[in-house]
Amino acid sequence: MSNMKKRISVIMAAAMAMSMTVTPIHAEEADKxxxxxxxxxxxxxxxxxxxxxxxxxxxxxxxxxxxxxxxxxxxxxxxxxxxxxxxxxxxxxxxxxxxxxxxxxxxxxxxxxxxxxxxxxxxxxxxxxxxxxxxxxxxxxxxxxAGMTDLLYNKTLMDECGIEKVPTTYEELKDAAAKAKEKGYVCVAAGAAEDWVNSDWFVQISNEFEENAVYEAEKGERPWTDQCFVDTMTAWQNLFNDGIFEDGALGVKTYPDARDQYFFARKSIFFLTGSWHIGPTSPSNSEIQGTEIGNQGDTIGMCVFPSMSEDGKICGTAGxxxxxxxxxxxxxxxxxxxxxxxxxxxxxxxxxxxxxxxxxVSKNISYAGTVDGELQQQSIDEVNSYVSNAVGNRKLSNSEVETAIQVAMQNVAAGANPADELKTVQDVQDAQ
Known part of the structure; x- marks a missing residue:
């Protein structure tokens, strides 16, 4: 056999061997x-x-x-x-x-x-x-x-600012904002550019001014111009006017901006979010590894958003x-x-x-992780309590009305009159 024929035979044999080893892999992938x-x-x-x-x-x-x-x-x-x-x-x-x-x-x-x-x-x-x-x-x-609305809070920074307790009323939240500002911190990092956060907040807080009114209005059983909704919109506007939220909050997204650039970066005392974000109360939580609060070993907790009504009533919503x-x-x-x-x-x-x-959601599943944060168990208990005792769903079903509320909230945050904006919500309701 010539050298050329030998080389051809070797090449063909190698090709056959390769096809025999590769084919089963392709077949296995094809079966997936x-x-x-x-x-x-x-x-x-x-x-x-x-x-x-x-x-x-x-x-x-x-x-x-x-x-x-x-x-x-x-x-x-x-x-x-x-x-x-x-x-x-x-x-x-x-x-x-x-x-x-x-x-x-x-x-x-x-x-x-x-x-x-x-x-x-x-x-x-x-x-x-x-x-x-x-x-x-x-x-x-x-x-x-999950429940809405909550605040993750940095207890280490609270102590530094002289904020003695987690706020449960709006007056306490304003006091915390003043003390945070003195030390150069933002009080609450809020992603108000995201409509879902805003409308979730509206549904929860409206229940504090009059329980279940928001669900009745969605069904057309009462007007959106009622006082309880004016009070809710006014409370929303106050968060911007009183310096509770960061400057430019209407241009900030919740994730990753408010979370990463403010709270995780140690630039804000609180972060507006939902109960799904309770993980950072554990110092071993992977989400905070490598962040400023993780590197500093800050103590993190979670609480329900403070009451915005004068009677101090807090109503949780969940879903x-x-x-x-x-x-x-x-x-x-x-x-x-x-x-x-x-x-x-x-x-x-x-x-x-x-x-x-x-x-x-499964009746077969319960928390089986470790509790290694100073405020972790306390936070879990508080969140579970309000989720279990929620007065209603955090979401509305009427997409057109929900969108109208979100637009109105953006306008109110920018300085529009709350009562006038609620009339536009009612117009959308009436047109259905």
Missing amino acids: VTLSFWSWLPTTDQSEEMIAEFEKQNPDIKIDYTRTEQDDYFEKLQVAMASGTGPDLFGLTTGAMEEQYAPFAEDMSGLGDEYWSDWKDIISETAVEQCTTEDGTVVGMPLLV VDIMLAVNKDCKEKEAAMKFVQFMADGDGQQYWVNYLQGAP
Whole structure:
């Protein structure tokens, strides 16, 4: 055999050997089901561990996760769904967003009955109810329950400023703001550029001026121009006029700006958020590692937002923080439901609860993490108490009215008359 023929034989043999070793790998990958998943939660850090564990337990399923910050996510999802290019699985909030995307989502009740027979015995009935439209469609599986509105607070900086106690009234909050300013700190870092934060605050605080009035107005049973809503809008305006929020709060987003550039950077005493953000009360929480408050070893706690009414009444609002929906166009619904079950009742749910991202929806899951922060247990107890005793849902279902309230709040914060702005909300209600 010539040298040329020998070389050709060697090359062909090597090629055959390579094809024999590569083919099984390609075949294995081809056999995997890939599910696209879009949401704002879990966070990037959380998703890596949670999805890796799911794929370990389900080696035949791959989760292709795309995370987007909440406001940007809402925009992105709307465009994708309208064009028929939406993901297999997607996160939703209750209320207006739930109603908006119900036509695109499979009825979770039917999917649950088909692929997870005892789900109704496991998942909180109240949480499922909040994920259900008026016509009885369960738009998504609830994953976490959270309360709004809260303040993360830096006890170390409070002590430095001479703020002796966590504020529970507006007068105490104003006193804290004056003391914070003397030391060069912002009092409350607020992401008022994000409408969902603002309307959540409005729903909660309006209940302090008159309990349940906001839900009655949404149903058209009373006008939005009633005094309790004027008082709520005036209280909102005061937060800007009295220097409680940072300068330029209307241009600041909650995440990452208010959190990272103010609170985590030790530039503010408080941070306006929800109960899902209780994690930093633990000094070992991964979110604060490498931040200024983490490096300084500051003591962090969480409390309910102070009362804005003269009688000092505090009313908590709570609800499903996120639900997981399955797209009607999803071709692999059985695989999708395996991921839904993992997130609602499996290790994904346990991970989130231990991370203190929110209260569990599964009756099988409870907090099993460590308590290593000075104020952590106290904060958990306070948050759990108001979530359990919430007077109502933190979200409104009427998207047009909710949007009108959000626009009015932006205008009021910029100096508009609260009563006049509420008339525009009533106009939207009347036009329906």
